[in-house]
Amino acid sequence: MGMMYGHLETNPHGAAGGRPASYVRPGVFLAKVLNPIAVALGRKTVLLVRGRKTGKLLKVPMDLPFEWNGTRYLVSPRGETHWARNLRAAGEADLRTRRVLEHIRVVELQGAERDAVVKTYASTITCNCRRSMQLLPDPADHPVFRIEPTAT
Numbered sequence: 001m002g003m004m005y006g007h008l009e010t011n012p013h014g015a016a017g018g019r020p021a022s023y024v025r026p027g028v029f030l031a032k033v034l035n036p037i038a039v040a041l042g043r044k045t046v047l048l049v050r051g052r053k054t055g056k057l058l059k060v061p062m063d064l065p066f067e068w069n070g071t072r073y074l075v076s077p078r079g080e081t082h083w084a085r086n087l088r089a090a091g092e093a094d095l096r097t098r099r100v101l102e103h104i105r106v107v108e109l110q111g112a113e114r115d116a117v118v119k120t121y122a123s124t125i126t127c128n129c130r131r132s133m134q135l136l137p138d139p140a141d142h143p144v145f146r147i148e149p150t151a152t
Contacts, residue, residue, distance in 0.1 A: 046096045047074070052089035058082075063129070064097065065147060066121050072147040074106065075121045077129035079136050084143040095147075106145035115139040 047060040060083040065072040076084040087093055092105045109117060118139035125133065136142065 047083060047087070047093055048096065049083060049086045049093035050090050052086045058086065062095075063125075065095070066117070066124075068117060068120055073109075073117055073121070074145040074147065075118060076143045077121075077125065077136075078132045079141045080143065084145075087145055088143065103150070105148045105150065107148055109144045109146055114142075114144045117144045118142045 045062045095102045122133045
């Protein structure tokens with residue numbers, strides 16, 4: 001698949017729903033070169049989430065949260081990624097968008113609600129994530145987190 005896209009993997013230990021978890025592992029160039037550069041240069045959006053095993057704060061470059069019907073979502077186009085598993089375990093993270101740091105709490109979606117968000121998201125994306133969505137056509141393969149409103 002190339003240096004950018006990596007390859008499709010299946011984790012037999014499963015996803016949140018207990019089924020085998022699919023994941024499009026990013027290529028070495030994307031993971032080891034482009035993503036660290038994007039974080040260092042202050043890419044528009046970075047998710048700061050605690051590692052589920054190490055407890056270390058991890059910085060993950062992201063696209064802007066997907067907005068639909070007045071609600072913001074974090075959608076994992078590559079499937080059961082490490083950031084999605086870490087966010088599932090933590091339930092909260094910080095989101096840096098254009099130098100604004102926002103603490104977020106999330107709820108993972110399941111079933112029809114998740115499927116609707118994934119299908120709408122897939123129809124709107126133009127980034128290289130489109131290839132990952134084609135490799136994982138089942139909406140159940142894509143963790144989706146609703147960003148909950150926080151008190152101001």
